[in-house]
Amino acid sequence: MQATNIADPAYFHKVVDCQWACPAHTPVPEYIRLIAAGRYADAYMVNWVSNVFPGILGRTCDRPCEPACRRSRVEESNGDKPEPVAICRLKRVAADHKGDVRARMPAASGRKGKRVACIGAGPASLAVARDLAPLGYAVTVFDAEAKAGGFMRTQIPRFRLPESVIDEETGYILDLGVEFRAGERVDSMKQLLDGGAWDAVFVGCGAPRGRDLQLPGRSEAAANIHIGIDWLASVSFGHIERIGARVIVLGGGNTAMDCCRSARRLGARDVKVIVRSGFDEMKASPWEKEDAQHEGIPILNFHVPKAFLHEAGRLVGMTFEIVEARYDEQGRRSLVPTGAPDVTFECDDVLVAVGQENAFPWIERDSGIEFDRHGLPVLDAATLQSTRPEVFFGGDAAFGPKNIITAVAHGHEAAVSIDRFLHGEDVRQRPAPHVNLMSQKMGIHEWSYDNAISNDLRFKVPWAPAETTLSNIAVEVELGFDAATAFKEAERCLNCDVQTVFAAPACIECDACVDICPMDCITFTADGDEADLRGRLSAPALNPAQALYVSPAVKTGRVMVKDEDVCLHCGLCAERCPTGAWDMQKFLILPTQAGPACRDPKAPRRRKPARVAAGVAA
Numbered sequence: 001m002q003a004t005n006i007a008d009p010a011y012f013h014k015v016v017d018c019q020w021a022c023p024a025h026t027p028v029p030e031y032i033r034l035i036a037a038g039r040y041a042d043a044y045m046v047n048w049v050s051n052v053f054p055g056i057l058g059r060t061c062d063r064p065c066e067p068a069c070r071r072s073r074v075e076e077s078n079g080d081k082p083e084p085v086a087i088c089r090l091k092r093v094a095a096d097h098k099g100d101v102r103a104r105m106p107a108a109s110g111r112k113g114k115r116v117a118c119i120g121a122g123p124a125s126l127a128v129a130r131d132l133a134p135l136g137y138a139v140t141v142f143d144a145e146a147k148a149g150g151f152m153r154t155q156i157p158r159f160r161l162p163e164s165v166i167d168e169e170t171g172y173i174l175d176l177g178v179e180f181r182a183g184e185r186v187d188s189m190k191q192l193l194d195g196g197a198w199d200a201v202f203v204g205c206g207a208p209r210g211r212d213l214q215l216p217g218r219s220e221a222a223a224n225i226h227i228g229i230d231w232l233a234s235v236s237f238g239h240i241e242r243i244g245a246r247v248i249v250l251g252g253g254n255t256a257m258d259c260c261r262s263a264r265r266l267g268a269r270d271v272k273v274i275v276r277s278g279f280d281e282m283k284a285s286p287w288e289k290e291d292a293q294h295e296g297i298p299i300l301n302f303h304v305p306k307a308f309l310h311e312a313g314r315l316v317g318m319t320f321e322i323v324e325a326r327y328d329e330q331g332r333r334s335l336v337p338t339g340a341p342d343v344t345f346e347c348d349d350v351l352v353a354v355g356q357e358n359a360f361p362w363i364e365r366d367s368g369i370e371f372d373r374h375g376l377p378v379l380d381a382a383t384l385q386s387t388r389p390e391v392f393f394g395g396d397a398a399f400g401p402k403n404i405i406t407a408v409a410h411g412h413e414a415a416v417s418i419d420r421f422l423h424g425e426d427v428r429q430r431p432a433p434h435v436n437l438m439s440q441k442m443g444i445h446e447w448s449y450d451n452a453i454s455n456d457l458r459f460k461v462p463w464a465p466a467e468t469t470l471s472n473i474a475v476e477v478e479l480g481f482d483a484a485t486a487f488k489e490a491e492r493c494l495n496c497d498v499q500t501v502f503a504a505p506a507c508i509e510c511d512a513c514v515d516i517c518p519m520d521c522i523t524f525t526a527d528g529d530e531a532d533l534r535g536r537l538s539a540p541a542l543n544p545a546q547a548l549y550v551s552p553a554v555k556t557g558r559v560m561v562k563d564e565d566v567c568l569h570c571g572l573c574a575e576r577c578p579t580g581a582w583d584m585q586k587f588l589i590l591p592t593q594a595g596p597a598c599r600d601p602k603a604p605r606r607r608k609p610a611r612v613a614a615g616v617a618a
Contacts, residue, residue: 001530003552003559006501009435011547012587015564016497018087021068023409025591026050028065028087029497033449035090036490038483041101043094048101049590051091052127052173052408053152055165058092059478060156062254062285062403070494074519074566083458085492086481093486095165106134108177113137114199114422119186122150123404124395125204126173127411131594132418133176141178144185148174151206151396152404154233155255157262158474189363193391200390200418203377204407207396209359213250213352217308221315225308228259228353235262235473244348246270248318250305251353252282257289259351260297265473272345273299274318276335278325291477295470304335306342308350317346356401376400383417383427384410392417412593419594429600431592437585440498441574447584449498451571454491495569499587502560504551506581509558513573513582514538521563522573524554533561541565 014020018028034043047054069084113136118125121143129139148170210227234240247268249260252275279301303320323335368388370378384392394410417427440447462479469477520539534541541563549562574582592598
């Protein structure tokens with residue numbers, strides 16, 4: 001194999017599994033170490049630069065970082081599934097304990113630069129505004145609602161996300177000099193663009209339409225059949241304060257989990273979640289399903305809805321067909337009737353949470369913005385630029401419903417594109433990230449970070465008493481870690497960003513590192529192709545998705561091969577090495593955001609349109 005090019009930013013980035021998995025590439029181990037040191041404000045600001053909403057995401061993130069966490073691959077199990085570090089909940093710790101950080105936020109801009117319109121005040125638009133406003137752009141955010149936040153405010157129940165947290169974190173952005181036009185719905189893209197007032201437009205209006213189920217009885221019983229996301233918004237704004245005693249929730253995503261738990265708090269005594277798929281195939285996050293079950297809400301799977309039952313225009317129940325999953329030779333699943341009799345469940349209300357879809361009735365099809373056959377805008381996947389060059393999309397409006405952290409990542413990328421576009425540069429040329437490797441050595445056997453491996457299992461987040469939370473929809477269920485528990489959970493982090501860096505010329509092949517490695521992940525062997533090497537290591541490297549660390553030839557002609565997939569980053573190899581061939585070096589990668597660093601100072605500038613040239617450049 002070719003020796004590993006550790007100068008390639010992607011190599012060590014991929015070793016930091018949590019950061020690699022995060023759409024916004026938040027430097028997770030960095031802020032966890034700051035939490036362990038009690039530096040909560042610093043940890044918050046590290047988060048704020050990357051994910052914009054630490055307090056919101058610390059409560060509601062879909063946590064793509066946690067399934068990737070190395071801890072769940074290397075931790076010994078006593079029968080229970082090893083659990084990752086509670087990354088999301090530690091993010092909340094930084095937000096809860098940070099104190100006043102307003103003095104650390106960028107100063108408000110003078111709004112003298114080029115004008116950027118953001119449609120929708122959800123996480124994607126707010127991320128764009130956060131990145132562009134401090135640069136001097138005049139950013140205006142339009143939203144039909146009275147407050148910013150988008151679906152974070154309208155569709156996430158207050159028992160999961162208090163309104164005060166939304167107000168605080170959206171406020172940090174609006175205080176940067178962003179103009180927020182509350183209660184202003186954009187009804188015509190052509191009218192917005194043809195007025196000539198905007199140099200760029202970002203569309204972050206989400207996926208505002210919930211899918212319906214057109215089954216027999218749907219129209220007759222319509223008064224008690226509700227679209228999940230619309231119902232949650234009505235609950236959020238206080239328009240709905242109660243629901244029937246018996247409620248069926250259709251759907252297996254996170255919206256369905258929010259619906260069933262909200263219904264429970266609005267007085268329903270019998271709430272069921274009924275899904276077509278198997279329990280493990282539900283789209284809801286595992287912890288969301290667990291929380292619903294913890295509150296006594298059953299989840300019935302492999303039930304396909306057939307009809308709404310009604311009497312004299314009143315909903316009285318639903319019938320379902322019982323199915324099972326079968327898989328063909330290619331692993332494709334189909335749901336096949338079992339032949340069992342249909343089942344009927346009585347109910348007073350049904351909440352339909354079977355998915356969301358984009359709706360752009362306000363974007364005229366002759367506006368220069370093309371749409372695909374699914375009704376989604378035709379975009380460059382990297383730049384988020386539409387077929388009309390000054391219009392960009394992000395969040396759920398771009399590629400369909402995802403989650404908050406993906407919307408934030410889109411916002412960062414779109415802001416870079418808009419910044420480059422308005423400076424006459426090619427938006428397809430993406431700026432390189434900032435990367436640094438720095439030795440953590442403080443002595444012969446001492447490092448600047450705590451490399452001891454904690455044996456603690458994952459700590460549980462305390463909940464408020466059920467009798468309190470189930471009787472009031474505004475009472476937050478999770479209480480968050482206190483400082484002492486946060487420290488212990490932070491100590492479970494393996495510091496995957498502190499890399500084991502090997503210098504082949506210094507190696508004397510004493511095998512001390514091989515002997516001391518607790519994971520048997522270091523091997524000195526004859527070179528070969530990757531498949532061959534993976535099978536000849538001290539412990540076979542079984543995860544081909546994680547590259548091997550292969551050194552240049554050492555003095556005997558052999559190569560050092562390290563399985564990065566299971567390394568604990570404990571530093572014992574570097575402590576044991578008599579020649580310093582191994583070192584522990586902290587890897588820092590920060591994707592470049594909008595601003596001077598994202599632009600090429602030597603790039604030729606396009607000629608500006610007259611209406612832009614007359615203004616002040618951002």
